[in-house]
Amino acid sequence: MTENKIPVGPFHPLLEEAEYFELKVEGEMVVDIDMEIGWMHRGHEFISESKAFTQSIYLVERICGICSTSHPLACVHAIEDIDNIEIPMRARYIRTLIGELERVHSHLLWLGLAGHFIGYDTLWMWAWKYREPVLEMFEAISGNRNHYGMMRVGGVAKDVESEKIPHLLQILDEIDRKMEMIAKAAHDDPVLKSRLKGVGVLKKADAIAYCAVGPTARASGLAIDVRKDEPSDAYDLVDFNIVVLPNGDVYDKLVVRLLEIIESNKIIRQCLEQLKTVPGPILNNVKEITPGEGIGRYEAPRGEVFHYIKSDGTNRPVRHKVRAPSYVNIPTFMASCKGIPVADALITLAAVDPCYCCTERALRVVNAGSEHLDLLALSRAKTEQLRREIYGK
Amino acid sequence: MDEVQQFLELMGSKLTRVVQKPRRLYFYIPPEEVLTVADYLFNQLGCRLSTATAQETYDGIEIIYHFSLDRKGQYFCPRVLLNKEQPRVKSIVPIVQGAIWIEREIFDFWGVEFEGHPRMERLLALHHPENLDKPLRFGRQV
Numbered sequence: 001m002t003e004n005k006i007p008v009g010p011f012h013p014l015l016e017e018a019e020y021f022e023l024k025v026e027g028e029m030v031v032d033i034d035m036e037i038g039w040m041h042r043g044h045e046f047i048s049e050s051k052a053f054t055q056s057i058y059l060v061e062r063i064c065g066i067c068s069t070s071h072p073l074a075c076v077h078a079i080e081d082i083d084n085i086e087i088p089m090r091a092r093y094i095r096t097l098i099g100e101l102e103r104v105h106s107h108l109l110w111l112g113l114a115g116h117f118i119g120y121d122t123l124w125m126w127a128w129k130y131r132e133p134v135l136e137m138f139e140a141i142s143g144n145r146n147h148y149g150m151m152r153v154g155g156v157a158k159d160v161e162s163e164k165i166p167h168l169l170q171i172l173d174e175i176d177r178k179m180e181m182i183a184k185a186a187h188d189d190p191v192l193k194s195r196l197k198g199v200g201v202l203k204k205a206d207a208i209a210y211c212a213v214g215p216t217a218r219a220s221g222l223a224i225d226v227r228k229d230e231p232s233d234a235y236d237l238v239d240f241n242i243v244v245l246p247n248g249d250v251y252d253k254l255v256v257r258l259l260e261i262i263e264s265n266k267i268i269r270q271c272l273e274q275l276k277t278v279p280g281p282i283l284n285n286v287k288e289i290t291p292g293e294g295i296g297r298y299e300a301p302r303g304e305v306f307h308y309i310k311s312d313g314t315n316r317p318v319r320h321k322v323r324a325p326s327y328v329n330i331p332t333f334m335a336s337c338k339g340i341p342v343a344d345a346l347i348t349l350a351a352v353d354p355c356y357c358c359t360e361r362a363l364r365v366v367n368a369g370s371e372h373l374d375l376l377a378l379s380r381a382k383t384e385q386l387r388r389e390i391y392g393k
Numbered sequence: 394m395d396e397v398q399q400f401l402e403l404m405g406s407k408l409t410r411v412v413q414k415p416r417r418l419y420f421y422i423p424p425e426e427v428l429t430v431a432d433y434l435f436n437q438l439g440c441r442l443s444t445a446t447a448q449e450t451y452d453g454i455e456i457i458y459h460f461s462l463d464r465k466g467q468y469f470c471p472r473v474l475l476n477k478e479q480p481r482v483k484s485i486v487p488i489v490q491g492a493i494w495i496e497r498e499i500f501d502f503w504g505v506e507f508e509g510h511p512r513m514e515r516l517l518a519l520h521h522p523e524n525l526d527k528p529l530r531f532g533r534q535v
Binding site (some may be wrong): 010036037038039041046081084208209210211212213224229230231293295297304306308310318319321323327328331360378 | 444493
């Protein structure tokens with residue numbers, strides 16, 4: 001049978017960001033997949049080396065709109081790892097609270113998108129509707145619905161005032177009820193089961209080989225979670241379970257995320273209860289960072305976020321390496337997309353909750369200096385190049 | 394005996410400038426020992442490769458591999474120092490499939506050639522409108 005290629009991207013209605021997948025198909029079956037990244041030039045690693053540590057935290061917060069706490073949290077963990085800086089107990093609970101709220105809203109965002117991709121728009125509208133109260137909680141705590149600006153080296157920037165806690169617990173009660181309903185409905189839904197069960201299986205051996213992380217790994221039977229493996233902040237002070245399922249298909253990835261929302265709600269409740277009584281301060285005064293190197297990581301909603309920072313004793317990093325979870329999860333498509341029909345490939349691509357702007361955080365922006373680029377001329381040159389490639393003239 | 398002590402006893406003769414911190418172990422290895430060490434950490438100890446960090450120092454191009462032993466929350470970080478003129482080291486992709494993009498990125502930004510990599514091509518600068526050559530080496534244009 002003839003082998004054909006189906007291009008998906010770099011600009012495609014399925015993908016919110018620029019990314020290119022080339023599906024090699026025989027008939028309806030995908031036999032191989034090729035991926036190309038490098039369509040976004042963000043330069044975070046490069047820019048961070050010219051910023052002070054305090055500015056780097058703001059910078060990495062803007063790597064991703066969804067993981068806007070995971071990156072700064074991993075970044076401050078890395079800086080704190082250089083000097084083994086202790087943080088106050090109240091700040092530990094606040095960090096954990098913000099991190100878990102982020103997990104809930106990120107998983108609900110993915111759930112909605114997954115529903116939309118398979119044509120199940122009711123799930124999409126439900127999930128995004130019930131995500132709103134989570135964003136309201138963020139707004140009540142930090143003043144922002146998205147970039148919270150909460151993380152600092154040695155603690156957090158803002159306290160959670162005790163008079164706000166009853167109101168936050170009230171919103172959490174409402175979220176809890178809705179989450180139980182949505183989890184039960186999605187779990188028992190025959191449409192989701194028939195559409196997602198057995199689709200895009202990532203075997204445990206492949207998850208290990210590709211070093212997968214987060215819900216992608218946990219849905220393939222790998223019990224890894226930074227919150228349990230290297231508990232920082234208040235994760236060793238709260239009670240929660242990590243969710244591990246054995247099948248590795250898209251359905252298990254969905255159920256892992258649904259159950260993780262319920263576990264996260266448990267953690268949020270414990271943190272809020274503790275914050276009623278645990279005394280301040282919320283920030284230790286860190287005067288300087290000594291020469292050395294540190295590794296910081298945090299279990300973002302998509303998996304382990306990794307930051308490595310090398311300091312030479314000045315107020316800025318000599319090297320700041322960022323590795324987002326999607327960077328290791330996207331290559332698992334080479335295992336999970338082979339041998340499945342084209343119709344299943346798209347939801348399989350979406351199942352790892354890929355974030356491309358996290359993945360492509362490294363390279364510098366085009367002409368970061370003062371020179372201006374004529375984008376129209378660039379576009380015309382590219383069209384001309386493509387024309388030559390296709391027609392050979 | 395825990396995994397760190399076990400590793401130090403078994404591989405101690407190959408390691409130099411060992412720095413041990415709580416849950417972190419940094420050490421230099423000769424570039425020709427990369428496969429032996431990666432094989433032991435990944436296949437014997439059951440570590441996961443988090444990523445690898447490259448940087449240019451005055452002595453050469455340094456690559457730090459970050460292997461995470463998840464069940465203990467421990468990091469093993471072998472470093473190799475490569476010649477600046479012709480940075481070249483063996484690819485660990487035959488052992489750790491997950492290193493495929495990590496090594497391509499280092500090739501792309503620092504020009505390090507990984508011998509035995511199945512696809513030694515640019516990764517992130519592939520579609521950059523300027524033809525960037527090793528953009529993160531010293532002397533780069535800002």
